[in-house]
Amino acid sequence: MSRQVELIGAGWGLGGPEPGCADAPQALIPLVATELEHAGIPVRAGPILRPSGTERRRQLAVSKLCGLLASAVAESLRSGRLPCVLGGDHSCAGGTWTGVARATKGPLGVVWVDAHMDAHTPKTSHTGRLHGMPLAWLLGQDDDPLYGLATGVLEPEHVALIGVRSYEPEERERLERLGVRVFYMSDVERNGVDATLEEALAIATRGTVAFGVSIDLDVVTPDEAPGVGTPVPGGISSADLTRALERIGPRADLAALELVEYSPRLDPSGRSARVAVDIVRALLAGAREQAQVVP
Secondary structure, rough: OOOEEEEEEEEOOOOOHHHHHHHHHHHHHHHHHHHHHOOOOOOOEEEOOOOOOOOOOOHHHHHHHHHHHHHHHHHHHHOOOOOEEOOOOOHHHHHHHHHHHHHHHHOOEEEEOOOOOOOOOOOOOOOOOOOOOOHHOOOOOOOOOOOOOOOOOOHHHHHHEEEOOEEOHHHHHHHHHHHOOOEHHHHHHHHOOHHHHHHHHHHHHHOOOEEEEEHHHEEEEEOOOOOOOOOOOOOHHOOOOHHOOOOOOOOEEEEEEEOOEEEEOOOOOHHHHHHHHHHHHHHHHHHOOOOOOOO
């Protein structure tokens, strides 16, 4: 029997410059549900978490939301489901992977597919935006408490980044010092998406009990997916990325998927939404002829 996918919404854009990311779950969840159901994947609609209308302190609001998200993700896994978190800006990763780590109770690997490193801390950030900090926080690099949750749920040797092409020197120094493997866009162009993803998967699955994939839609070239919070020139083509991801799904050791930074208001044509849905379908359903998630 197929493992049920639970679609959980991280409905906030508090961590980045594009507040429209808060509307992504409401826009994407019906589209993703339809696509997965057509592929024969059982789907459950989970909660859509949104900020309180009375909380004016952005950092505290993100802290509370990440706590709620971590609980929802952990409960989904404990119930035998496969959580798929649809954001929202990338600050939600603090909740997603804390929840996965809480439920799996063993070394966790993550493949982080993103144009950015997201490895700043409050003391090194040039902008103070929380969506540029979640990976550092998950790696235990909190020089100032970001979310009010326990940090350090990921070990550097179990994390790989793919598609990076926009970062500051402080982030690069931090990840190099920790020993996190970064596949820059130049590496992807030289070796190909398939080979790069295979190497990243080897890192995320070596010595771990489970792995997950966090995808920032801005890793895709803005020519194809312009409706994102912080677009960066260049990038991976959607066709190359979806074809490579089809080789991941279905895998029994896949613990969770996260897709973030889509903004419906920047996507009047719906092109970016289509790319986002294709990415999720490829990873969770595998190649179209497979159309099944293995428990």
